[in-house]
Amino acid sequence: MANATDTAPIDLSGREKVFSAITKASGWLDALGFSWLVPILRMIAGDSPRTQLHELKRVLLIPLLGILAFVVAWGVLAPKVQTSLGAVPGPVEVWEQVENLWDDHVREREKAAQFYERQDQRNEKLVAAGKEPKFRTYTGKPTYFDQIITSLFTVGLGFGIATLIAVPLGIGSGLSKTFNGAINPLIQIFKPVSPLAWLPIVTMIISATYANPYDWMPKSLLISAVTVTLCSMWPTLINTALGVASVDKDLMNVGRVLQLPTSRTITQVVLPSALPLIFTGLRLSLGVGWMVLIAAEMLAQNPGLGKFVWDEFQNGSSQSLAKIMVAVLTIGIIGFMLDRLMFALQRAFTFSANR
């Protein structure tokens, strides 16, 4: 009894605590695309179902209806279009290919396991004969899931290089009008160039300069990554410059009065105020980079999702179209997730989102 009365107020405050925690988390969940979780959590915590259901309808039901309507329209319209590869695949056929690709992946892994078994047997014989055993990695085809990993690694690398180049350049051109004037025409000229135009140039230069590739970084991967860099660095550069240029003059003046050295001005004054815009630039860059990567892989025949699409197009079998659609959906979903990830990072690093 006594316990119960004791706990009641705690319970209330506990509930309050839960609610405030949910409110706090809602921002993060929003950023990651899980805003529909918030009303559900609140209902679980005991908030009035009515308002929450209304909210739930807005953030979950309506988007789901949109997706459903699209799938239905796709399913109805697809069989009506006859190509030379048969009818355009609908959602069912595409799902079948998802399963197929998974089966392929499993089969390939089995083949790899068998290869290693054979290798072990051979090595036993070699050791028995008093020779050095040989260990080699399996050389089968990369499965669909391997291709996804490759693409992600490539885009990460290209984006990383782009950030390392674009942020310092952006800060420089934001702080100095002269520097900005000098590089501005270059930005304007290079920004609209398509990845497909950069690719041959990049290929030639990297083939010439990166003569002895490391195992973990084949030439083709670096070529794709640098192409991504050249196309995706511009949004970061422009936004960084803009962010730095628009730092509050009062803050800069305070820095001058305190006679802060340039390095500290940048780290203490400029960067914190420019961060939101820098992140906006990074988000745009990553989006562009992901889009460009697929084109680069397609043309250069570099491993990754782009090559998968191209190979399937070349195969021209009755399953090819459906497989390409799987790839398109995969590319879209991954692009969306990358964007959300950047948004979450932006929230973590900036004050503006919490303001």
Place this chain on the structure above:
Amino acid sequence: MTMTFTRRTALALSALALASATMLTPGQAEMLEVEKDELKFGFIKLTDMAPLAIAYEKGYFEDEGLFVTLEPQANWKVLLDRVITGELDGAHMLAGQPLAATIGFGTKAHIVTPFSMDLNGNGITVSNEVWELMKPHLESGPDGKPVHPIKADALKKVVDKFKAEGRPFNMGMVFPVSTHNYELRYWLASGGIHPGFYSPSDVSGQIGADALLSVTPPPQMPATLEAGTIDGYCVGEPWNQAAVFKGIGVPVITDYEIWKNNPEKVFGLTKEFTEENPNTTLALTKALIRAAKWLDENDNANRPEAVEILARSEYVGADAEVIANSMTGTFEYEKGDKREVPDFNVFYRYFATYPYYSDAVWYLSQMRRWGQISDAKSDEWFDETAKSVYLPDIYLKAARMLVEEGHVAEADFPWDSDGYRAPTPAADIIDGIAYDGKSPNAYLDSLTIGLKGDEVAGG
């Protein structure tokens, strides 16, 4: 009853397995000390890449201690460039590619071949519209079907009609130095249609042409035909049969009918690679010979399995039924007009894998005929060039090792050949002009359309 039966089968099977395991395979000879055991080979998605896929899937590469990655390439140009830069160690190539690269037509690099991959395997397909226009000019047999082989004379009427209407007649082929280009030109010229010359200043190959030939990658042939960009094409399988399946075109002739048992693809490597890695070159040649044997043995008994392997997306990737058509010895011309062409794809019979100098000389003669080689060359030059690219010595060394290991029969190889096939009789070639590899200039003089002697294209 069934129980005992299955048990009995199981017992018999296990006994068999035991027997084969204990029986020493005859291949336990010393493995070659290969200099480079991780290799990357390129290929184009065509059924005649089969020896590579089989050597990989059946473990013949592994038996030689080679760890091979097979990688499909976007087109022949990319494939060749990647072999030259060393990104690929070797590749499935058009027979003309090593020769052209070595003499410097296109990218210059010394490419050699110790292994010829197959015979025949191509066809010429025209669009439905052209086929309808050709039909009235074709003879019909007693069964109402057109008499084969179809000569280009029927197509000449169509080309003339196009000309009268002011429409260009476009055809696709896969590469300027491809077998397909030379076969298509040979067939067109035999019917009096001029396929155009090349010259040092104009490499389009359309000087004075009645039919305008241009390059399209094999897998895109059907799509390009469907789009109406070209009115016909010459390509390897499965892309002729694909046109039939999709109902967008009709194959009119196979290259087997243009020139019986003509050489098609080779396995190309850089000269540098073979010099630095002699044992590796031998080892991979051994693996490829075994794969070719597997493809043809017991009267093509393994072809259905080969079709299943080739239909996988990492190799050719087209539908199995399309690949099966030609691989299992039938060829469908017009929809429903299926005919037996048992030798449509030959991988091992008739010494198919031996790199004959005479094959090389024929390709060189066609390069001269159409102006890719702009000046006259002596018979000796043809012979020397062929000998610098085709390496039967390596091939025979590999074959000898395989015979000793018991994988192949002594009779499968022309041990005493001087590298020249017996002259091809006139009856085996569509326009009835015999070919003797030892006198290429006399052969060039005997052809109707084409450069002869000191003639220069466009001059």
